Amino acid sequence: MVENVAGVVRELETEDFYLLSGVEQGMRFSEWVAREKLPEFAGLTDEETAYRLDRCSDRDLVEGKTIQYDGYRLAFEGYDALALHTFAERDTVEGVGAPLGVGKESDVYEVSSYRSFALKFHREGYTNFREVMESRDYTADRDHVSWLYTARKAAEREHETLETLYPDVSVPRPIDHNRHAIVMEKLPGPELADARLESQQVVGVLDLILREVATAYRAGYVHADLSEYNVAVGEDGVVIFDWPQSVDTDHENAGELLDRDVENLIGYFARKYPNETPAVDERAVAQAIRDGAFESVREFA
Numbered sequence: 001m002v003e004n005v006a007g008v009v010r011e012l013e014t015e016d017f018y019l020l021s022g023v024e025q026g027m028r029f030s031e032w033v034a035r036e037k038l039p040e041f042a043g044l045t046d047e048e049t050a051y052r053l054d055r056c057s058d059r060d061l062v063e064g065k066t067i068q069y070d071g072y073r074l075a076f077e078g079y080d081a082l083a084l085h086t087f088a089e090r091d092t093v094e095g096v097g098a099p100l101g102v103g104k105e106s107d108v109y110e111v112s113s114y115r116s117f118a119l120k121f122h123r124e125g126y127t128n129f130r131e132v133m134e135s136r137d138y139t140a141d142r143d144h145v146s147w148l149y150t151a152r153k154a155a156e157r158e159h160e161t162l163e164t165l166y167p168d169v170s171v172p173r174p175i176d177h178n179r180h181a182i183v184m185e186k187l188p189g190p191e192l193a194d195a196r197l198e199s200q201q202v203v204g205v206l207d208l209i210l211r212e213v214a215t216a217y218r219a220g221y222v223h224a225d226l227s228e229y230n231v232a233v234g235e236d237g238v239v240i241f242d243w244p245q246s247v248d249t250d251h252e253n254a255g256e257l258l259d260r261d262v263e264n265l266i267g268y269f270a271r272k273y274p275n276e277t278p279a280v281d282e283r284a285v286a287q288a289i290r291d292g293a294f295e296s297v298r299e300f301a
Contacts, residue, residue, distance in 0.1 A: 005080045006096035008059050009088070012081065018042045019052035020082050023062055023074050027148050032071025079148060080121055083181040092176040092183055093119065100186065105154075106242075111183065118172070118187070122158075122180040122244065125150030151180035154244040158182060161221055161243040169216045170239050187241060188234025192268070195233040202276035206269050207296045208238050213261060214289045221246050222254050226261035228268045255290070262286040266297070 022042025026033030033041065039049045053072065056062045061078035065071050074082075087093040097110035100118055111119040125147035159177040162184065166173050172184040189195070197205055209231055216223065223230075223246055230242040247254055262282050269277040278301035288294040 005061075005077050006084060008061070008077075009081050009084050011059075012055075012085070015044060015048060016052050016055055017082065017085055018044055019049065019056055020061060020074065020078050022049075023072055023078070024082065024148070027073055027146055030071075031146055032065055032067060032069075032073050035070040035072065038072065074148060076121075076123065079151070079180060083121070083179045086178040087119075087176060087181070087183065090176065093117075105244075110186065113175075113183075117175055117183050117185060120155075120158075120182045120184065122151040122154040122182075124154045124244070148180070155180045155182055157246065158242075158244040161246045165216055165219055165221060165243075168219060170212050170237060171243065172239060172241050187232035187239055188236060189232050191229055192231040192233055192238075193228040197233075197273065199273075199276050202269065202273045203278070203297060205233065205238065206266070206277065209240070209265060210262070210285065210289065210294060210297065212238065212240055213258075213265075214292070214294045216240070217249060217258065217289055218292060220249050222249060222251070222258045223261055224257040227264050228272075231265075255286075258289065259283055259286045262289065 019038070019042045022038050022044070023033055025041045026037055038044075038053070039046050042049055042052070044052065053062065053064075056078065057064060059077075060075055061081055062072050063075050065073075084093065084096070091113075093111045093113055095112040096119065097112065097116075099107065100110055101108040103123075105124050106120050106122050108118050108120045111117050155177060159174055159182050162171050162174040162182075165171045172187065175183040175185070177183070192209075213223065213226065221243075223240065223243060225242065225245045226240070230240065232239040232241060247257060251257075259282070262285050266277070266280060266282050266285065270279070278297055280297050280300035284300050285294065285297060288300075
């Protein structure tokens, strides 16, 4: 777990990070890096490489496997350690606190800096590699794609999207990014799935979310995975988060993905708040978003 890795990072020496970076470098070419290539990748002598391998293996930062050769690869904890080390060098992160959310594609932790932030580690491809390969454009046209590459590209995509959308769209403010990790503002409240809205709030909150979707669309992005699990509800409004799978509005499937986002969102409100949510033509709502004409779902009832 990351909170344990934070303690390990404080124990590591400069040469340990050389070794971890060397394994990272080698994984650009193969999943398992041949032992004899590690001194070159890490810039260490053979004896120093052996010593650092033992230290990092004992701390579960690297994994070894004998195939046709003795190979090594980073464990996710090793990749976490590299990102945390970089954030510490930049004075972005001073300490790692409690988990804020743990899922199959990311882990999020509270971190301390000049104020409290959220640190998100992308996990795409580590346990669901085939699924991610099939669903993410950034894995296309690559002869060798590792979970390390997939997670890094997911973080890059999300950070790029947040930087473009913030502050015009209500998304978490991005603070820093390295490898598969993003430091960003914490969410202002619970996920929509866990929130309980008063009857008089239901349509207003639904409209707020759809207006943010419309603003993002005007800025050139479709979320492409919108649901009650990636919208946070706070006293000052809503925040839409989790953007690694977002697509540009000129993507060939952008229209279909926008339709699905709108259907998912309105469908959730209709199930949870059937008496308050008007029956609407969801495709017409999505078309109004595309046309820049959306104001309220009441117009489609």
